Amino acid sequence: MSATPTPVASSNEQPGRPDAAERRSRLRQYQVQLLARMQAARTNSGARVNQLGVAMGDERYLLDLTTAGEIVSVAPVTAVPLTQAWYLGLANIRGNLVGVVDLARYLGLGETPVGAEARFVTFAPGLGMNCALLVSRVYGLRHAADMTPEAARLRDGDGQAWTPLDLAALVRDERFLQVGL
CATH class of the missing domain: 1.20.5 (Single alpha-helices involved in coiled-coils or other helix-helix interfaces)
Structure with missing residues (x-):
């Protein structure tokens, strides 16, 4: 052999x-x-519209994949003086300075905790804003078509309530654009 x-x-x-x-x-x-x-x-x-499921504070949100950019680990944030409490400051993400916002604070829902699962979700380049949201957790893709509409929210098969968040509308909001005091 x-x-x-x-x-x-x-x-x-x-x-x-x-x-x-x-x-x-x-x-x-x-x-x-x-x-x-x-x-x-x-x-x-x-056949189904996918959205990114995230948590900010105690609330769960759905972000349209066409308006959400990258999901990155939380990086050091440099505070910017004389800005709103919800504007956390600037972070260096892949060599770009990006404004970081705690949307839960912006909405008056308290502070988003920064734990091991916390991430930054950047806005898609098409929105024309170098911005990222601090999220306490990323749940991954969710299928909105599989959820039941309830008022301004959607409920999934596990009974969890999700609020759709339109980042394109957020970047047009005058209050969101005014980060200075």
């Missing part, structure tokens, strides 16, 4: 890990799938 030679991992590769070409292929496939999902959300051509 002849033994087939087993491939030897190069010094740059580790056994059990995909090689660089395979990783690039997987990344490309993921990007194509993500782009298709984002385009379906923008055109509402999908």
Whole structure:
């Protein structure tokens, strides 16, 4: 019997890990799938409209995927003097200065706690505002079409109430634009 030679991992590769070409292929496939999902959300051509579920303070909100940008870890925030209490200051996110807002405070609902699950959710570039919301938790994608409407809220199958939040309307709100005292 002849033994087939087993491939030897190069010094740059580790056994059990995909090689660089395979990783690039997987990344490309993921990007194509993500782009298709984002385009379906923008055109509402999908059977269900996906929204990003987040918590700010004790309240749960749904953000339209076309207006929400990145979800990033909480970064240090530099306070800006003579601004509203809900305007937390500026953070450096990927080399860009971004204004950080505690929307729960803005809405008079108290302070958003900053725990291990807290994140910044940036506004989509199309909104024309370098801004991020402090959220206490990101729940991921939610399907609004699967929820039951109740007044200004939606209720999911688990009985949780969600408030749709229109970031495009928020950036047009005069009070939101006036961060100075």
